[in-house]
Amino acid sequence: MQRRRILFILFLIYFVFAILLNSVGTVILQVINNYGVGKSAASVLEGFKDLPIAIVSFLVASFLPRLGYKRAMLIGLAIVTCACLAMPLVPGFATAKLLFLSVGVAFALTKVSVYSTLGLIATSRKHHAGMMNTLEGFFMVGVLCAYWMFSFFIDSSDPASRSWLNVYWPLAALCAVTFVLLATTTFDERLAALPAERTPAQDFAAMLKLFFKPLVCIFVVTAFLYVLIEQSVGTWLPTFNNEILKLPAAMSVQVTSIFAACLAAGRLSAGVVLRRVHWYPVMNGCLVGMAAVVLLALPLTHGVIANPDVTWFTAPPAAFLFPLIGLFMAPIYPGINSVMLSSLPPHQHSAMTGLLVIFSALGGTTGSLVTGYVFGAFSGHTAFYLTLVPIAVVLVMLFFFRRAVEGASGGEVSSMNCPR
Template sequence: MNQRRILLALFLIYFVFAILLNSVGTVILQVIHNYGVDKGSASVLEGFKDLPIAIVSFLVASTLPRFGYKKAMLLALAIVAAATLAMPLIPAFATAKLLFLCVGVAFALAKVSVYSTIGLVARDRKQHAGITNLLEGFFMVGVLSAYWIFGFFIDSDHPQSTSWLNVYWLLSGLCAATFLLVLSTSFDESGAAAPHSRGPAADFVEMLRLFARPLVCVFVLTAFLYVLVEQAVGTWLPTFNNEILKLPAAMSVQVTSIYAGCLAIGRLSAGVIMRRLNWYPVLSVCMLGMGATVLLALPLTHGIALDPHVTWATAPVAAFLFPLIGLFMAPIYPGINSVMLSSLPRHQHAPMTGLLVIFSALGGTTGSLITGYVFGHVNGHFAFYLTLVPIVLMLGSLYAFKRQVDRTTSEVPVVA
């Protein structure tokens, strides 16, 4: 296989979905302004995105090796290309719900396929970890780009303007270009086949059996808690910037790019760090750093007065300090994913990724809904202080994950 061309295709797919998936916070802010939707109702957009991811992953992950990873990627890109076209053509809150439903279905197909393809092209554990971190780092580059792309189309002087919907013409074109690249790239998927011929029902049962293993249970719990925190912060940070830090709408979105940039920098550098240091102490320190950032930054967000002439130079310190939590969060998700997948043979990567996607989606929905509810019914400060609870729980689940990994070191690795 042409590894570089395949990796380029995988990275572009992740770049596209990074923009679409993580635009939910920006879209929540805009539908509140454009369609008069309250915060609690707007928060359901996260559910429209994440629940289809969980359901579709559960139903199809075990059969994707049989269907074909390349076909699944092409189907995913076709779905989101059509959905993004609908946004400017039929502007409504219902269309936004439909968009994220389509994005959720498509991402379930894309993520299982992309993660499983890494196992086909990686030569060993170290390369697998390196590619995974680069992929997730490139994902965060997409997230970073999304804040600036959407921010460019938002008219802060006219909050009810629908000019921001023009961004979807650009995104639809990006989907189409990525579709053509994947279509013209050759994939050798023979390594994804199970050693013994089985039917779809047997493949599904095998995925459920994976979940019965203690190693897998503590892994998905850790992933669930991590995504809960990441989505709680990422989804509601634009609104937090706008309502608590008193920043204009466009600037609220653009300042959130600091958070995405920290995640990108952290993940792109994590591969180098984790090749030299043991993964467990690195991730433990990262979780402690997350908690410390929350405790240091949030006290600085109280009592901020509205300044109609606020600029990047005069913005509150908290606007720049709190997003630094992304530096500590960055290595956790790709780190635990690589450790888990490297403990399994290649033919189990699709079902294992399916379980990962399911619990990641559930974690994202849970984090967004809880944060949105608390934000609307209590205040934004308390909503973000609540992230300390899953951070503490993550420390415990990570320790349990390490113990299970140590007990299963004799299992067959993902690659020779």
């Protein structure tokens, strides 16, 4: 029962952060409409979210086992509760920057702690893989809910309306409830204890040494490129729907929820698929599927004419086809994470997750900034066609990742149950 309670709280924490982290695309659209901010300027919100994640993870990941995973998660939840309250109380572009800065700092503490806690409560590699896929699937359920929550408060008839800021009241309440549940739950973190004779400086040095292992280096580069693709699409899809497909602001956000739904469905089902099929051909098939969706859907977005009476039944076909890229994208991230973390002892999970979070954050920022620049300077079509480049590179990197995994473990990791 205690393990189930902990797992439920971890899922709830991830659900909360999923809503906050992936609201950046919606907030970008709203600050453009509300505050007269340009696309390039608005794209820095992704940086305010992701760069603190990278910096804080780099500084504290090796130290978190000493601080305590539970204590780190409580600090993160307290930070985002205050940030959510600030949004409607002090509206402005600067407050939006502060929100995502706070979310970034808090998520750095939380993600490392959540991933490391999974390693503590997992009973086997198969169990770890199942929890990892379910956790990431639950994260995408939160993303899906975020689109609908925000769209409910958006007034499409008045783009300048600030009624959308009222969404932060229930979000603050959800953060507070999660804080209370976590505070009243007991955690056993003894397996994650670091050697008492080792200093924090030595802990930090051990994390850096971990990065220079060939397997880890290939892994973090692959994760960087994957997140670059996912954030490029997820962050700018609401604006793409609004400007290229001529959908109303609220509907642009709602239609983007199809992308999140596909990611959720793909990740929740990935645990079943990967227990029966080797992870490598699954990942390759997913990358080919992603490229196929891009090449099939984007030509359908040309020449769309604005329709003030557009509905879900009259929306352009591309509005429903392009988000299906999420279905193929979904298994990649939890799949490679499970392969990597399951090959390490629990006391190294914090350091490894820290490296993962750092490069994931950098990938998200890079993807958003590059896509925002290309979107503004050229077109949304060009911006999304460019995702084919990192897709091709990830395909190559997975080949080397598999070789490194098998070389480092004598084939043990690639043949174990968890990534199948």
